[in-house]
Amino acid sequence: MTSIRSIKGFKDILPGETELWQSIEQTATAVLGAFGFREIRLPILEKTELFARSIGEATDIVEKEMYTFSDRSGDLVTMRPEATAAVVRAYLQHKVYAQDPVQKYYTIGPMFRRERPQKGRYRQFYQINAEIFGVASPYADVQLIVMLVELLRRLGVTDAKPHVNSLGCPACRPDYRRALLDFLASREDRLCPDCLRRRETNPLRILDCKVPRCRETSLEAPELSAFLCPECRTHFDTLQQSLDELGISYLIDKRLVRGLDYYSRTTFEIQTTALGAQSAVAGGGRYDGLVKTLGGPDIPATGFAIGFDRLAEIVAAERQIETAVPAVFIAALGASAQARAFPWLTALNRRGIAAEMLFEDKSLKSLMKRAGKLGARYVLIVGENEMTAGTGQLRNMETHEQTPLDLDRVIEDLQQRFRESG
Ligand code: AMP
Numbered sequence: 135m136t137s138i139r140s141i142k143g144f145k146d147i148l149p150g151e152t153e154l155w156q157s158i159e160q161t162a163t164a165v166l167g168a169f170g171f172r173e174i175r176l177p178i179l180e181k182t183e184l185f186a187r188s189i190g191e192a193t194d195i196v197e198k199e200m201y202t203f204s205d206r207s208g209d210l211v212t213m214r215p216e217a218t219a220a221v222v223r224a225y226l227q228h229k230v231y232a233q234d235p236v237q238k239y240y241t242i243g244p245m246f247r248r249e250r251p252q253k254g255r256y257r258q259f260y261q262i263n264a265e266i267f268g269v270a271s272p273y274a275d276v277q278l279i280v281m282l283v284e285l286l287r288r289l290g291v292t293d294a295k296p297h298v299n300s301l302g303c304p305a306c307r308p309d310y311r312r313a314l315l316d317f318l319a320s321r322e323d324r325l326c327p328d329c330l331r332r333r334e335t336n337p338l339r340i341l342d343c344k345v346p347r348c349r350e351t352s353l354e355a356p357e358l359s360a361f362l363c364p365e366c367r368t369h370f371d372t373l374q375q376s377l378d379e380l381g382i383s384y385l386i387d388k389r390l391v392r393g394l395d396y397y398s399r400t401t402f403e404i405q406t407t408a409l410g411a412q413s414a415v416a417g418g419g420r421y422d423g424l425v426k427t428l429g430g431p432d433i434p435a436t437g438f439a440i441g442f443d444r445l446a447e448i449v450a451a452e453r454q455i456e457t458a459v460p461a462v463f464i465a466a467l468g469a470s471a472q473a474r475a476f477p478w479l480t481a482l483n484r485r486g487i488a489a490e491m492l493f494e495d496k497s498l499k500s501l502m503k504r505a506g507k508l509g510a511r512y513v514l515i516v517g518e519n520e521m522t523a524g525t526g527q528l529r530n531m532e533t534h535e536q537t538p539l540d541l542d543r544v545i546e547d548l549q550q551r552f553r554e555s556g
Contacts, residue, residue: 141257142251142257143248143249143251143255143256143257143258144256144257144258145256145258149457150457151446151450153455153456153457153458154446154449154450154455155442155446157455158289158442158445158446158449159242159262161285161288161289162242162262162285162440163240163242165281165284165285165288166240166262166264166281166285169238169277169281170238171238171239171240171264172238172239172240173239173240173241173242174221174224174239174240174241175241175243176214176217176220176221176224176241176243177214177220178213178214178243178244178246179211179212179213179214180211180212180214180219180220180223181209181210181211181212182200182202182210182211182212183210184212184219184220184223184428185200185212185214185215185216185219187219187427187428188218188219188222188394188395188396188424188427188428189215189216189219189394189395189396190336190394190395190396191335192332192335192336192395193336193339193393193394193395194393195215195216195247195393195394198248199215199247199248199249200212200213200215200246200247200248201213201215201246201247201248213246214245214246215245215246215247216245216261216263216394216439217241217243217245217261217263217439218263218265218394218396218421218424218437218439219424219428221239221241221263221265221437222265222424222425222428222430222435223428225237225239225267225425225430226425226428226429226430230267231267231268231425231430231431231433234268235267235268235431235433236266236267236268236269237265237266237267237268238264238265238266238267239264239265239267240262240263240264240265241262241263242260242261242262242263242442243260243261244258244259244260245258245259245260245261246258247259254409254413254443254444254447256443259441259442259443260441260442260443261439261440261441261442262439262440262442262445263437263438263439263440264278264281264418264437264438265435265436265437266278266435266436266437267425267433267434267435268433268434268435269434269435269436270422270434271372272369272370272372272373272376272399272400273372273376274436275373275399275400275402275419275420275436276373276376276377276380278402278418278436278437278438279296279298279377279382279384279402279404280380280382282294282296282404282416282438282440283296283382283404285440286404286406286415286445289445289448289449289452290449290452290453291406291408291415291445291448291449291452293406293407293408294404294405294406294415295383295384295385295404295405295406296377296382296384296385296402296403296404296405297384297385297386297387297390297402297403297404297405298373298374298377298384298385298386298387298390298400298401298402299358299386299387299388299389299390299391299400299401299402300358300359300362300366300369300370300399300400300401301338301358301391301397301398301399301400301401301419302358302361302362302363302366302398302399303363303365303366303398303399303422304398304423305363305365305366306361306362306363306366307358307361307398309361310356310358310361311337311338313356313361314337314338314340314355314356315333315337317354317355317356318333318337318340318355321351324347324348324350324351325340325347325348325351326343326345326347326348328343328345329343329345329348336395338358338391339391339393340352340355341355341388341389341391342389342390342391342392342393352389357388358388359388366399369399369400370399370400373400374386387403390402390403392417392419396421396423396424396427397419397420397421398419398420398421398422398423399419399420399422400419400420400436401417401418401419401420402417402418402419402438403416403417403418404416404417404440406448408448408451408452409444409447409448409451413444414441415440415441415444415445415448416438416439416440416441416445417438417439418436418437418438418439419436419437419438420434420435420436421435421436421437422434422435457509458488459488459508459509459510459511460488460489460490460505460508460509460510460511461487461488461489461510461511461512461548461552462482462487462488462489462490462510462511462512462513462514462528462548462552463489463490463491463501463504463505463508463510463512463513463514464478464479464489464490464491464513464514464516465491465492465498465501465502465505465513465514465515465516466491466516466517467495467496467497467498467501467515467516467517467518468495468517468518469495470518470521471516471517471518471520471521472491472493472495474516474521474541475491475514475516476491476493478544478545478548479491481545482545482548482549485545485549487548487549487552489548490505490508490510492504498515498517501513505531506531510531511530511531511532512528512529512530512531513528513529513531514526514527514528514529514539514544514548515527515528515529516541520541521541524540524541524542525538525539525540525541526538526539526541526544527539
């Protein structure tokens with residue numbers, strides 16, 4: 135019978151990798167905490183309507199990529215493809231804004247999109263999301279970008295480069311949309327089938343189409359920056375000045391429209407070349423209209439998502455994470471030594487000391503081999519002779535030095551030794 139494998143695009147994260155994920159998570163929560171963000175934990179399953187209304191019906195995610203199904207009562211539910219919509223839902227559902235509209239949240243967890251699996255792209259992937267509610271100022275956007283740069287710096291990613299753009303707002307974007315559509319009307323023969331369709335539904339997406347002919351065509355398209363209303367212009371100028379003042383180098387990327395409908399004004403991505411080709415490790419932007427679209431008051435907001443899988447791949451390429459090894463391996467030879475040693479093992483474990491033992495009757499040679507494989511720093515050897523003498527042998531696996539150890543004081547002795555040596 136063939137064994138069952140995981141679903142295509144879904145992957146396991148095994149010990150050896152999880153240490154890296156934990157370490158990134160610790161750094162991320164430390165940085166997020168210092169910038170005043172608090173954790174929010176949300177369900178994975180939401181009503182389909184939430185994403186259709188927020189991300190936009192005519193986006194790749196909603197059109198082609200969501201894991202949507204009707205549950206046993208016939209309700210249409212979706213495994214979240216992103217976190218922002220759900221964070222907004224929670225912010226509204228619990229009327230958090232009524233006490234204080236200004237909230238800074240972060241959340242870490244899996245997202246689901248049925249994309250074409252390829253290197254670095256999965257159907258279940260993980261994100262670290264941060265959202266700021268209730269702040270219209272461009273400084274909130276800058277704060278997010280600075281926080282991302284700082285996090286990546288701490289993780290040893292040295293070439294992280296923010297790309298920024300402004301998408302305008304409902305006051306100025308329609309003018310641009312019209313100008314873009316006029317331009318595209320004369321270029322129909324140069325657009326890919328996807329872009330021809332996008333023209334009707336989401337023409338801005340044509341600017342970030344990856345098909346070479348579309349890219350060439352869109353180079354000649356009118357620029358959104360020329361259409362920004364005075365408020366959007368000031369917002370974008372202040373953002374740039376602030377980044378300049380903070381000494382953060384960035385790139386203005388006129389193609390940065392991003393794949394979700396809800397963005398307004400600032401959009402940004404953090405690009406790196408750490409994995410070969412340039413790619414975005416994080417992306418985000420301002421979504422001033424979303425809280426209202428989802429039935430709430432008119433509250434501005436801004437946020438980002440870091441691709442955890444990609445971040446882990448980048449960090450893994452740059453540094454070695456030490457995996458945890460046992461402080462001591464108890465090599466108990468024979469049934470009576472095992473019976474005596476097992477309570478020591480559990481006592482050490484309960485005191486927070488990584489101790490290991492093999493519950494099998496094996497030769498000293500194979501027990502030592504096992505200890506070596508686990509990378510144990512010490513081995514406590516207890517056989518019949520040691521039991522009779524009341525003294526075990528503690529072997530330092532690095533120096534091969536052996537010291538006698540009073541078997542009546544194993545726990546106290548080892549506890550003291552490992553507390554001292556950390
Ligand atoms: P988005 O939510 O599309 O703005 O994506 C934000 C970040 O999440 C991207 O920059 C990627 O690093 C990561 N990401 C998005 N989709 C995937 C995927 N299918 N697999 C792995 N990472 C992804």
